[in-house]
Amino acid sequence: MSDENRALQELADSDYKYGFVSDIEADTLPPGLNEETVAFISAKKEEPAWLLDWRMKAYRHWLKMEEPTWAHVGYPPIDYQGVSYYSAPKSPEDGPKSLDEVDPELLATYEKLGIPLHERAALAGIAVDAVFDSVSVATTFKDELSKKGIIFGSFSDSVKEHPDLIRKYLGSVVPQGDNFFAALNSAVFSDGSFCYIPKGVRCPMELSTYFRINAATVGQFERTLLVADEDAYVSYLEGCTAPMRDENQLHAAVVELVALDGAQIKYSTVQNWYPGNKDGVGGIYNFVTKRGKCMNRAKISWTQVETGSAITWKYPSCILQGDDSVGEFYSVAMTANHQQADTGSKMIHIGKNTKSHIISKGISSGKSEQAYRGLVKIQRGATGARNYSQCDSLLLGDQCGAHTFPYIEVKNPSSVVEHEASTSKISEDQLFYCQQRGLSQEDSVSMIVNGFCKEVLKELPMEFAVEAQALLGVSLEGAVG
Amino acid sequence: MLEIKDVHATVGGSEILNGLSLTVNPGEVHAIMGPNGSGKSTLSNVITGRDGYEVTQGSLSFEGKNLLEMPPEIRAREGIFLSFQYPVEIPGVNNTYFLKAALNAKREHHGLEALDAIDFLDLAKEKRELVELDEKLANRNVNEGFSGGEKKRNEIFQMAVLEPKLAILDEVDSGLDIDALRVIAKGINSLRSPERSMILITHYQRLLDYIQPDFIHVLSEGRIVRSGGKELALELEEKGYSWLEKEPAA
Secondary structure, eight states: OOHHHHHHHHHHHOOOTTOOOOOOOEEEOOSOOSHHHHHHHHHHTTOOHHHHHHHHHHHHHHHTOOOOOOSSOOOOOOOGGGSBOOEEEOOSTTOOSSGGGSOHHHHHHHHHTTOOHHHIIIIIOOEEEEEETTEEEEEOSHHHHHHTTOEEEEHHHHHHHOHHHHHHHTTSSSOTTSSHHHHHHHHHOOEEEEEEEOTTOBOSSOEEEEEEOOSTTBOBOEEEEEEEOTTOEEEEEEEEEOOOOSSOEEEOOEEEEEEOTTOEEEEEEEEEOOOOOTTSOSOEEEEEEEEEEEOTTOEEEEEEEEOOOSEEEEOOEEEEOSTTOEEEEEEEEEEOTTOEEEEOOEEEEOSTTOEEEEEEEEEEOTTOEEEEEEEEEEOTTOTTOEEEEEEEEEEOSSSOEEEEEEEEEEOOTTOEEEEEEEEEEOOHHHHHHHHHTTOOHHHHHHHHHHHHTHHHHTTSOHHHHHHHHHHHHHHTTTOOO | OEEEEEEEEEETTEEEEEEEEEEEOTTOEEEEEOOTTSSHHHHHHHHHTOTTEEEEEEEEEETTEEGGGSOHHHHHHHTEEEEOSSOOOOTTOBHHHHHHHHHHHHHHHTTOOOOOHHHHHHHHHHHHHHTTOOHHHHTSBTTTTOOHHHHHHHHHHHHHHHOOSEEEEESTTTTOOHHHHHHHHHHHHHTOBTTBEEEEEESOTHHHHHSOOSEEEEEETTEEEEEEOTHHHHHHHHHOSHHHHTSOOO
16 A cells, blocks of 8 residues: 555544533433424523414425435435434523533533633633533623624524524524425424624624534534624634544434525534544534525625534525625535535525635545535526636545536526636645655644635634644644655 | 665565665765666665565664664654655644644653644744745745745755754756755755764765765666766766666675
């Protein structure tokens, strides 16, 4: 075996660093899904009647839908009745008021993940809405944000405190029946985050949420709704890791972004869910619907670094409804071992002079399969629309696959749509050049991969970029033979 | 310093080096000349430990240590530097960042503390001036979009920063115009020292007008067929290589 292949083999074999299980008592619903399950979740959350109706409508719609099979991924059929749809860590009385009151084991879990909440909050100035299993357990900086009129909290709390806003925007970008997984989420979503930035307000800090999946066979159905009112600005960070598990865990999240006239939303994700072991056993199934709507002059920017999950099915999208609105998608996806990813973006140009930009970097190693699937749609009225898409794939080893499925639909002749794609391998020349300068093979591979991803990494907020680079490094760990 | 004894080496199953021996002492500059396919580049790849070059017989040692037991990065950290004939581009990797990582890997190997960004930049500035490398180039991605001459300057800049004990300069003159050659030669000459040895691999005598070697060796069919002082180069220039190839090995 050549050095390169050996390096890649070890890269593929590297263990998941964050595999551990926290022992916290969970209040878990037995597996199964029916109308009672939906009603139970809604009741547990003390939701208003309209939201229960909304969930029921989604559930009934979901029953009539079929799981999509068009993605370039393969997995055994999911038994939706074998999944438990509710789990909440038990907290004394009404739950913690401050970090001091949070279950120490939970805090220890965050420590292991390298997310010391209080440190993070104090040093980095980040407000953290930590979601552990399905219930938010700590929220920081709420006061500082509320002075500016910014609402940032758990979805369930926000339903109680700001029902009008939720009712107005929930499902306005991703309707209940949008797709199979979004419908499932709409029926049984447990918790998530809600954020509202008032008119003209620039959110003074990066908002951040950490998601964790913990209790066995508990599907995680997060719901995130983010609304930036006219001329508001917000940068939102989402990052996650999960403990090691043998059975596959279902995750079907929905993220909805609303950017009203002149608003800007920057949404960054670092995703590192358990990808399964090197034989492809275990790992998270990640079926996510992320979509944003831009009104006049609004801008939504999705940036993601994805190294985890056994299966990823994810297409962060922008509906460029308003004139002069802008949509961006910057993505690094890395797959190893038996991971499968079918991911990309959709840009729907409706308004005049709308612009979109897609940069996708895929890195595949081991026996993994990765597909970029993108849709650029220029509607009849989108005069002067522009799109530029660039999809680059880097292959490590000779047993992985990279595929590109670009779909382009243009109905307005004045638009300009460009698509570029490339596939390359780390060359032996590059590797030897680095090693001849004294860098280990592992560091060489890591450096070349980071260089390949640079265009995307530079879009991440500073501290997140550092984390993302570390994550790529961890994912490449053990690359040297 | 470098002791090569009766080395036979194969690439993809065919034997390219065929009983090559060479001794390089500290401070010496050796030129290796020879026609295409004589094994010049193979020699540099064998010394530096490139994957795919298999030594089937003979020994290589560097400061008494067996090179064949070391992976390429350890040979580099021990002080062997190769200036590549075709320096490779590494998109997205900053030249300065790359070199700092390389230098610190070497320092760590020798039990020295890593240089921080500020100290490194001071060092880089000083060394950059040796080869008149534009600061802008130093901060671009490794070799990306560099001209042929710029790539070669960058190689010598790296050499100046890494301060190797043995530098192998593979066709450092190829693709250079006369002005660029002068600058590079000046840089290389300034790096000559009683402790530092060099192996110049070249086709042409021209380079040796600028960098005067102590010894010249002519390589043919995988071994050294003639060794001599710098006057040998002139003779080669006049007669070509063919007269040597017909003679038995020296």
